[in-house]
Structures are given as C-alpha cells and as structure tokens.
Amino acid sequence: MSENILTQQFSLENVFKIDEYVKQGGYKAVRKALQEMKPEEILEEVKKANLRGRGGAGFPAGVKWGFVPPVDKPKYLCVNADEGEPGTFKDRYIMSHNPHMLFEGIIITSYCVGIHSAYIYIRGEYESIAQRLEEGISEAYKNGFLGKNILNSGFDLDIIVHRGAGAYICGEETALLESLEGKRGNPRLKPPFPASVGLFQCPTVINNVETISNIPHIILNGAEWFVGQGLAKDGGTRIFGVSGMVEKPGIYELPIGTSLKDIINVHAGGMKKGKKLKAVIPGGMSAPVLKADEIDIKMDFDSLVNAESMLGSAAIIVIDTGTSMLDVLKVITKFYSHESCGQCTPCRIGTSWINKIVNRMVEGKGSKKDIDNIVRLASNILGHTLCPLGDAAAMPILSLTKKYRKELESRL
Amino acid sequence: MSPEFSEKIQKKIKEIVARYPQKEAAILPVLHVAQQEFGYISSEEEKQVAGILGVKPIRVREVVTFYTMLNREPVGKYHVQVCSNLSCSLLGAEKLIDYLKQKLGVEPGKTTKDKKFTLSLVECLGACEQAPCMMVNFEYYGNLDKKKIDKILDDLK
Numbered sequence: 001m002s003e004n005i006l007t008q009q010f011s012l013e014n015v016f017k018i019d020e021y022v023k024q025g026g027y028k029a030v031r032k033a034l035q036e037m038k039p040e041e042i043l044e045e046v047k048k049a050n051l052r053g054r055g056g057a058g059f060p061a062g063v064k065w066g067f068v069p070p071v072d073k074p075k076y077l078c079v080n081a082d083e084g085e086p087g088t089f090k091d092r093y094i095m096s097h098n099p100h101m102l103f104e105g106i107i108i109t110s111y112c113v114g115i116h117s118a119y120i121y122i123r124g125e126y127e128s129i130a131q132r133l134e135e136g137i138s139e140a141y142k143n144g145f146l147g148k149n150i151l152n153s154g155f156d157l158d159i160i161v162h163r164g165a166g167a168y169i170c171g172e173e174t175a176l177l178e179s180l181e182g183k184r185g186n187p188r189l190k191p192p193f194p195a196s197v198g199l200f201q202c203p204t205v206i207n208n209v210e211t212i213s214n215i216p217h218i219i220l221n222g223a224e225w226f227v228g229q230g231l232a233k234d235g236g237t238r239i240f241g242v243s244g245m246v247e248k249p250g251i252y253e254l255p256i257g258t259s260l261k262d263i264i265n266v267h268a269g270g271m272k273k274g275k276k277l278k279a280v281i282p283g284g285m286s287a288p289v290l291k292a293d294e295i296d297i298k299m300d301f302d303s304l305v306n307a308e309s310m311l312g313s314a315a316i317i318v319i320d321t322g323t324s325m326l327d328v329l330k331v332i333t334k335f336y337s338h339e340s341c342g343q344c345t346p347c348r349i350g351t352s353w354i355n356k357i358v359n360r361m362v363e364g365k366g367s368k369k370d371i372d373n374i375v376r377l378a379s380n381i382l383g384h385t386l387c388p389l390g391d392a393a394a395m396p397i398l399s400l401t402k403k404y405r406k407e408l409e410s411r412l
Numbered sequence: 413m414s415p416e417f418s419e420k421i422q423k424k425i426k427e428i429v430a431r432y433p434q435k436e437a438a439i440l441p442v443l444h445v446a447q448q449e450f451g452y453i454s455s456e457e458e459k460q461v462a463g464i465l466g467v468k469p470i471r472v473r474e475v476v477t478f479y480t481m482l483n484r485e486p487v488g489k490y491h492v493q494v495c496s497n498l499s500c501s502l503l504g505a506e507k508l509i510d511y512l513k514q515k516l517g518v519e520p521g522k523t524t525k526d527k528k529f530t531l532s533l534v535e536c537l538g539a540c541e542q543a544p545c546m547m548v549n550f551e552y553y554g555n556l557d558k559k560k561i562d563k564i565l566d567d568l569k
C-alpha cells in the first residue's frame with residue numbers, strides 16, 4: 001500500500017519550525033546518514049531507489065550524483081526552486097510547510113557527494129517563502145545540523161538562499177548557474193555537463209526541491225520500500241498539482257503510475273459543475289496536450305512518452321469544452337516568445353513569429369496558410385536550439401495544431 | 413541623483429557578498445536589496461552596485477535589463493501583478509484584467525497619476541491552484557473575482 005511520504009506532515013501547522021519538526025522525528029535521517037553510513041552506501045541506496053528527477057526531465061538522481069568526478073576542487077549543490085513551469089506549484093508547498101525536510105535532503109546529498117556549499121535558487125516572487133527558508137536555516141545552524149562539524153561527524157555544510165528575479169529560463173539548469181554567478185540567464189552549451197563543470201567552473205549537482213526532499217525518506221526506509229511506493233523503474237510518489245476547470249484544484253501526492261483519469265475525476269473532484277472535459281496538459285505547459293479520450297493513462301515517465309506527451313513537473317492543467325483552443329494557443333505562444341532568452345535564432349524568431357500569427361488569428365484576420373506556417377516554424381525550432389526551451393515551446397504548439405486543427409481552422 | 417546606500421544597507425551588502433566565493437555572484441541579491449530600498453534601480457544605483465562589487469557598470473546593466481522583476485522606472489506604492497498564464501486564463505483572468513484596467517484607469521505597465529498603483533501582467537506566479545490570482549507587492553491573492561479585487565484595493569491605503 002502506498003502512503004503519503006512528502007506531504008504527510010503538511011497538516012501539522014508548526015512543523016516548519018525545527019522544534020516541532022524534531023518532535024515529529026525530524027533529523028533522524030541526517031543522524032543515520034552522517035553517523036552510520038558511508039557516502040558510497042548512500043549513493044548505492046539512492047541509485048537502487050530509482051528516484052527520478054522531479055523537475056522535468058526525470059533523470060535518475062543517483063546516476064547524476066555518480067557523474068561528479070573525484071577531483072580536488074570545491075563541489076556545489078544547487079537546489080532548483082525556480083518553479084517557473086506554468087501549472088506547477090508543488091515546491092512552494094514543500095518549502096512553506098516542511099522546509100526542514102528539504103534541508104535534511106540537502107545535508108544528506110551534500111555529505112554523499114562531498115559538497116560543502118549548497119545554494120537554493122528560489123524564484124523571486126516567493127519572497128515570503130525565501131524568508132521562511134532563511135529562518136529555518138538559522139534554526140538548523142543553532143541546532144548543530146549546519147555549519148562546522150555537523151553532529152561531530154567532521155562534515156561541514158552551509159546552505160545559502162539565492163532569489164531569482166522573474167525569468168522562466170533560469171529554471172533551466174545551466175541558465176540557473178549563470179544567474180547564480182551574477183549574469184543574465186543565458187543557457188550554456190552542453191557538454192561539459194554541470195556535474196563536471198558547473199557553478200564557478202566546479203563540479204555541481206542540480207536537483208529539484210521535490211527530488212531532494214525524497215532523500216531523507218529513502219535513507220530512513222530504504223530503497224526497496226521506496227520502489228514499492230511507485231513503479232520498479234520509477235520509484236516513489238509524485239506531488240501532482242492540478243489546476244484549471246476542476247472542482248478541487250490543489251496538490252495530490254499519489255504513487256507514480258496513478259491514472260490521470262482518477263487524479264482528475266476522483267482526487268481533484270471531477271470537472272467543475274456544469275463543465276465538460278476537453279483536454280488535459282499533463283506535465284506543465286511544455287507537455288503536449290492530451291484529448292479528453294486520451295486520459296486513461298498511467299502517470300509515469302515512460303507511459304507519457306509512449307502517449308507522445310511527458311510527465312514533466314507533474315502539473316496537470318484541465319481544460320473544458322467552453323474554452324477555445326485558439327485562446328490556449330495564444331497564451332502558450334505569448335509565454336514562450338516572452339521567455340525565450342534570445343540566444344538561438346530558431347527559438348527567438350520562431351516563438352515571436354508564431355505568437356504574431358496566433359494573435360492575428362485571434363483578431364479574426366487569419367489566413368488559410370497560417371496553421372501550416374505555425375507548424376513549419378515550430379518544426380524548425382524542434383531540435384535546433386541550444387537548450388530545451390525551444391523544444392518546450394515547439395512541442396505543445398505542434399500537438400495542439402495537430403489535435404485541434406479543425407477547430408483552429410474554423411476560426412480562420 | 414539617487415540617494416546613497418545607507419550604512420545599514422552597506423552592512424547588509426557586505427554580509428551578502430561574503431556568502432559567495434566570487435563577488436559578482438552577489439549582483440542579483442544586492443540589486444534586490446537596492447530595489448527594496450529605493451523602489452527601482454536607476455543608472456546611479458547601477459553604478460553604486462558596480463562600485464561595491466568591483467565590476468563595470470555595464471555588467472550590472474546587463475543583469476538589470478534581463479530580469480523582469482527588476483524595475484528600471486519608479487513603480488507605484490502598490491505593484492499589482494496579475495497572472496495572465498494558462499490556469500488563470502481558464503478561470504477568467506482576462507475579464508479581471510479588464511476590470512483592473514478600468515478600475516485603476518491605467519493600461520498594464522503604467523502607474524496611476526497619484527503614484528499609488530502600478531498595474532502589470534505577469535506569467536505564472538506558481539499559485540495556479542488559486543487561479544485566478546495576483547500579487548500586490550509580495551502578497552499573494554487568489555480565487556479572485558471583481559468583489560474580492562474591490563475589497564483588496566480598497567483596503568490598501
């Protein structure tokens with residue numbers, strides 16, 4: 001049977017404070033990791049847990065940590081708390097309700113990889129949450145969980161909160177690094193990958209807030225237990241964020257592989273009264289759209305890839321029959337043309353042209369060739385850019401124009 | 413001419429710089445402090461920040477112009493930032509934006525004559541479960557309708 005792992009303490013009002021957190025059994029995982037386990041054992045356990053990244057791409061966390069070379073240089077951890085993918089709001093809940101769970105994850109991850117400075121890159125709008133994190137961090141220092149010689153283990157760690165300032169692209173891992181170094185958030189060419197050349201040219205691990213928050217639970221309960229909560233190749237639960245035309249928008253922590261249909265109809269209370277389902281975006285706005293008859297699907301990385309969509313950040317946006325897909329397309333194209341950093345021509349010019357064409361269609365001035373032109377432009381972005389934002393823009397646009405072409409044509 | 417950084421701010425900036433192995437990394441957090449103090453980043457502030465961090469002013473300008481939350485012009489006492497992204501649009505953001513334009517008498521990006529309100533449209537605020545939503549300065553307001561907007565704005569003195 002599955003249980004709530006990450007959200008089980010969310011109903012406890014004061015668990016964001018260290019006293020209450022410790023009373024509830026908090027920091028046991030850190031004690032166990034630092035006092036009873038070797039870094040190699042932790043890495044082995046996280047690898048066995050098949051914990052896949054919760055930020056979007058789903059890369060196995062343990063494998064990523066394993067790429068960090070054993071060089072004699074400082075190493076860094078960057079926790080991605082940028083939460084910019086439209087539809088996504090889960091990390092906000094973790095950080096505001098249970099910041100010490102995240103800190104435990106950070107401490108254990110850093111101990112495992114040999115890191116002594118960890119940065120939490122948090123979106124600028126979450127100002128009050130950044131404050132909460134700062135307060136929690138100073139509590140953790142006072143209680144000996146951060147700073148020098150943590151729990152007499154000889155291990156040192158500092159955590160620094162770094163606020164972004166309103167740029168979606170800074171959620172992309174290499175743009176995040178540039179931003180943290182005090183530059184514009186322009187993504188870097190890969191390779192080299194951040195694991196070898198990252199922050200300040202040093203080896204760097206970058207993981208999402210939710211990914212890191214799973215670590216203390218894996219350490220306490222073991223990899224086998226974790227895999228049992230989800231699927232063999234995709235362990236644990238996901239915090240699904242449901243928004244749009246449902247009765248009960250919100251977060252729902254469920255086993256990986258839960259059916260999308262159940263998430264919408266059972267957990268999120270079904271469609272809002274009087275509304276009928278038309279389409280679902282299953283993994284944040286960058287994910288290709290699913291039609292109403294395609295939602296009988298398991299929510300895990302591989303099942304969604306098979307359905308030509310993606311699990312992404314597990315943000316589910318529910319669209320009703322009263323909504324025009326041209327309006328949806330308008331919002332999507334406006335977003336990407338605004339957020340393109342401008343480094344690659346296909347992305348910069350493509351997104352803004354598509355946006356102009358769509359706006360013209362919305363005004364009723366579209367022409368027969370417009371949809372073909374949109375498809376052509378989006379196809380030219382796909383696979384031809386430096387960072388995945390280009391693909392993230394092209395994929396939803398291509399799926400929408402394919403699946404709802406008739407409706408779009410009726411607006412010409 | 414803009415005001416100089418006070419001693420208190422200078423101390424805060426020193427603390428921030430100490431958190432990073434390279435001074436330049438402190439540009440964004442220092443700009444946040446400057447904006448909190450002066451409301452926006454003028455070219456004078458850019459120069460001051462550059463001086464403190466030992467970089468050329470153009471480096472600071474590059475950063476200021478990249479990030480949408482950094483204001484290069486003064487904003488009103490209350491910065492009303494309404495989400496115009498998908499989940500909020502599905503639940504009627506557009507109508508609320510029209511209502512705000514009419515109520516405040518300004519277009520997005522503009523400030524009211526009495527300098528009290530600036531209206532802006534922003535991308536997803538990460539609070540989609542409370543759609544439609546907006547942020548006034550750093551306070552979030554969700555599940556908005558016209559009545560709620562009236563109450564929120566009337567309560568801001």
Ligand SMILES: Cc1cc2nc3c(=O)[nH]c(=O)nc-3n(C[C@H](O)[C@H](O)[C@H](O)COP(=O)(O)O)c2cc1C
Pocket residue numbers: 052053054055056057058059061080081082083084085168169170171172173174206207208209211212387388389392
């Ligand atoms: C345009 C773009 C925006 C992204 N935004 C975020 C984000 O806000 N939060 C996040 O965790 N990952 C985001 N990612 C994914 C990161 O690049 C990276 O894969 C992730 O932080 C790795 O952590 P994980 O392996 O734990 O998921 C974004 C990627 C792209 C291409």
Ligand code: SF4
Pocket residue numbers: 169186187339340341342343344345347348385386387388389390391
């Ligand atoms: S794909 Fe777009 S966002 Fe990414 S680097 Fe190129 S221009 Fe910038």
Ligand code: FES
Pocket residue numbers: 086087088495496497498499500501535536537538539540543545
């Ligand atoms: S779409 Fe408005 S807060 Fe996310």
